[in-house]
Amino acid sequence: MGPVLCDPQSLIKDLNPQQMEAVKYYGQALLIGAGAGSGKTRVLTRRIAWLLAHGFWASSILAITFTNKAAAEMRERLAALVGPEAEHMWISTFHSACVRILRRDGKEIGLTSGFSIYDTADCERLVKLISGDLNIDTKRYTPRMLLGKISDCKNSLISWQDQLKSVNCDYKPGQRGYQVSAGDVDELVAVMYAEYQYRLAMANAVDFDDLIMRTVELFQRCPQVSEYYRHKFRYIFVDEYQDTNHAQYVLVRELSGIDSGEQPDPHMRGAGRVGPSWITVVGDSDQSIYAFRGADIRNIQDFEQDFPNAKTIMLEQNYRSTQTILDAANAVIARNENRKPKKLWTALGEGDKIVGYAADNAQQEAGWIANEIARIHNEEGVAYRDIAIMYRANAQSRSLEEAMINANLPYQLVGGTKFYERREIKDALAYLQAIVNPADNVNVRRILNVPKRGLGVRAEGLVASYADAHGTTFFEAIEHMEQIEGMSTRTTKPLSAFRDMMHELAAFAKDHDTKPSEVVAEVLAKSGILEELQRSEDPQDASRVDNLSQLQSVAAEFEQNTPDATLAGFLETTALVADSDQLPGENEDSGKVTMMTLHTAKGLEYPYVFLTGMEQGTFPHQRAMEDTSELAEERRLAYVGITRAKRRLYVTRAAVRAQWGQASDMMPSQFLDEIPDELIDWKRREAGVERMRASWQDDDDEFGGWDDDDDFGSMSFGGSSYGKSDYSSSYGSGSRWSRSSYGSSSYGAGRSQYGGPATQGSSSSYGSTSRRSCGGSGTGSSYGSYGSYGSGKSGGKSGKVTTRRVKPKNKPVDLTKSSSASPAGSHNDLNIADVHVGDKLTHDHFGLGTVIETQDKGMNSVITVDFGNGEVKRLLLRMAPIEML
Template sequence: MLVRELVGHHLDENDGVGPSELCVVGDADQSIYAFRGATIRNIEDFERDYPDATTILLEQNYRSTQTILNAANSVIARNTGRREKRLWTEEGEGELIVGYVADNEHDEARFVAEEIDALADSEGLKYGDVAVFYRTNNSSRALEEVFIRAGIPYKVVGGVRFYERREIRDIVAYLRVLDNPGDSVSMRRILNTPRRGIGDRAEACVAVYAENTGANFNDALQAAAEGRVPMLNSRSEKAIASFVEMLDSLRAKLDDELGDLVEAVLERTGYRRELEASGDPQDLARLDNLNELVSVAHEFSTDLANARALAEQGEGEPVDEDIPDTGVLAQFLERVSLVADADEIPEDGAGVVTMMTLHTAKGLEFPAVFVTGWEDGMFPHMRALGDPNELSEERRLAYVGITRARKRLYLSRAKVRSSWGQPMLNPESRFLREIPEDLINWRRVEQPSSSLSAPVGNAGAGAQPSDDHPGARRPRHPRQVRAGPGRGGLGRGRIGDVTDRLRQCGSGQADAQSRAGAKALRLAPASRTGRQRSGLGAPAQSQQVAAVGRYGEQQGRRGSGENRRTERCLEAGEEEHRDTEDEQRRRTG
């Protein structure tokens, strides 16, 4: 109302004041912050609120190639009720978009790393010219680990590195205490996390007792639980006793599978329960990160068990008997430390790869852009599948991500992605299906039968897709990629050195299973791929995923309710997609 009064016409022509004017610039196709309270109606209803306004469509784009703009136009055109406009440019058609269907998130991350290296070799791009986008922050973990191993410098914009995130450091601190009760730094971090009534004064009393008696902090806590610490009130004693009892019960699970142990920590400490009860969207993101940590633990346990089984059969790297077996948990914590404490790789003039969520990417641009996770349930997000308004916003988010690229655009998806330690089979994103076939050069495609996805030649080297995928009919622009070192030591050789090891994460584990046989099944209890917590896709084949042994009935019970909710979301989302397809066919005749 105030704005309307300010821009209203003056009725008195003799007051010497000219008519008020208002200029507004906005793009309804880039309205992506509804979760912050923004509403697209401010733009969509502007012409209705001000019928005398003159609208000028700014359709010429000075950033991207026409191929990239055509993809963005095709996706956003599916949103109903929008003002019709199509971006165009004088920059030329440009290169085709590159598509890749990965076995899992590790294969997807490996592909991204290889392509970044290839861009440095063949096209002279610097690391600072490249950006990697993902829908949610927890998706950065697999990419970060691959980049660290491959020596690719990176920065996470709008967030922190995976193992530096508060919730990850909290749970890792619990694991450190379980492995080494004498770790006083970790013990004091988790003492009142989440809050359990052990305040600063109680902690100070325990610390003074430890200093006066020469005991470590853990022994002082035991003394406090037994009522032997002076000046500690009964309420604090009871809270500390409950904390000590909880740690003892968790230590009894140290022989459990590592992923199950992490799950037990989340449940027994109440950490997950506190986040689930919160209405803060950031706490939902923290839950996603903890989900990823559980998956990391399951993968590590399975990898280690398979490696041991193969070594015993003489097919893997031999086990050095002189090196003591420190246990799965200790080895996992050592790996986490190596990744978390990895030194920042010097830029040496080439800059660093930028990693960020799609929301953070708005307003930015890069010569080369990778957008990962094009799967229903990931992007669009699971929460949007049953809500047409949220699905429209997710489509606008796809539009924003695509139009960040200036010259080169890469779109990738994973057939299988881990969630709470289980392999989740997600269908291709409906947004990816909305991009015309002739705009994408598929480097690797999904096979409908025996394997998750089949490599077409050498992935990342301009290979052709197979004939059983629609992408085989698309025009191709194959290019050769040099082997050997690249500019500034960025050559493909560095990636090649780690490729085989990275492939063992996920799909490569299936080969390990087939060789290790029954011994691996006994050593490596892992997730059962037939159990579909999300309701997405069809059951995985045993030879496709590292599905050795059993994961346990707990996940299945907890997932059954979510499975039913997800099925309802998918049905609603697919119905919306069919409606938009029918509308598109009517528009095109």
């Protein structure tokens, strides 16, 4: 037994009954089903401290998290509970733990301890080099696509040998002149995977997926190694278990020894020294959102079958959000099938209603958000750091950023070009990698001519050919440059200078290994990178100099915070940095609004959250429209987004969004439909274009039913106001509202004009990104001044207009597709009141179907129809090409 480190009762006195049960549980396997904001980190740290308080050894504990940030937070919390003994535990990410294991024991599977860890850019560079050698068309088969396929194999623990066998291919890694069958993608991937692994091995390098896969290989091939770690780690804790992929799942099983056949020792209290380790996993199947990275939700769903005698404890009390926010989240996630029932509740009270806003296009949506942020900051005293804007895809950030800049609001973008991916930083790190591991061909080739020293493509090609012919590394070929044929004096001179410089830097690094910051300084000075940037007239290069200075500061900080700092250790930490690690800590005030994708936002929380782009095809994503499992994942992503908000949630959407240069009509997201209506306070329920369409729907009315109470009674386009009569005479004649003027690219795309040629002297570039659009006054601060557009207060009102509208032809709209050119007013005269669940209908495209759900939303009423063979479609009733039977 170890020393008792704290009073057990102090660990449980402020916990709720379920949390207390989880902390005190004694047994082989425990799943803590922790809902969003239910205090899972607290339970996990208290459970570890509880074991230590009962005399278990800290060195027998392994706690695995998904981010460095989460690992650091857990370490801090444990140090506060149990003191310095916390240092004796392994608390790290999967990847960091695997690096430690491979550095110590990788030699058993051919990895020497100085191996390089390649990031995505290094991997893409390597694939590009291989593609050149194998004559693969990189435009058709991009390095990113090929890497994605290789990654899928590794996450499923499929070796390159198995992959070659599965496509009956006899390729031998390292062979030259091999021709891949044209158009055979499977063979191409198998050959690329084999050659890629061969080159990584030659360079003594691994990629991120290898860290897990090769550790599993080590445990399975070397029983003595797996036994060592099994007996070392008697208590294994895994956070965010729902995000584990197959390789990580197998790794956990290997570490726990559950498949070793050993029986638990019945006489030992606790896990003892024999038998499988105790395992505690914490997770929430409702927050499993990384299927695209290989995460397998079955790992958490099947935990009780995978680990015999497993106990599940659900944490449902939420300490983060108001009940209104939780009711919305519960309503959305309840639609997913095959989930363990869980209903979040809170003692924090109902709180503010969710605020909704329907914009006409992405620019107006962004402008309203910026305006609202400025308002709550000024009027309600909300700090910028307490606000986050979240979106489904990175591409959506552009209009949001423009609006923030125009409104002069401070923001930080998480997940843009990351610090360690900037060109100058990659160059400096490539020098350091090449010093630590001269066999690292990718990085040596990267720096051969950085800064320019007269060693171009020809020189690189000569060295590479020699290395290939002699089965040696690129740097080794430089060492033998005198033997390379065809090399002119003009090439040998700079090449030998490069070789000598690398020798000097390597010697310096060896003497100053414990001072990475000094090695960084020496590399920047000797290589000439810094001098070249300092001499440059380009203003961008000045910020590159700042970035290099920042790199040196990062190295110095690493030295101060790491007792046994080494250059290799510093390179390891830079390689293992993730998106979310860039975010400021809990008590740090960034003074900025945070903008990020929903995937990056997982695990974070903010008092005020804007969920943007809530439209079919944007969120849920277009890909999910045909696939129920992808739609279930999108719904979990919506649940994650909603539960990030602590105090107030905003949901916004755009009626028209530019896609591939075309303006597309966007239907409201089905997730908005799933949130009970009474929870949302709509500041603007329908976009202007939707109201316009609705008004033109009514053929009994001569023009379409604007009445004097309609807040759309007058509009301003680009600064010119129109009343009804002005508007109808210039735009309303039917021919103007033809398909070409409205539906194709008249909104949102940023170039074409609203409704055909500009008339009445208005600027009328309605959907453009210019600041004059949407009735703003053209100044940065006028974002959100769409009152003239949506409020109906400006301009005169006039009587009915007698011009009749030409009725357009019907155009089918399936809500699972966003149409890029739908006419303004097509409809089929069906009324939602006449459609009932169970009714049969025929659809021009999908055939015979049965109505399984109806939603009365007035002119935007939606029906859900099952067409058989798993094909379920949401259709906009008034525009669907259907006939009721």
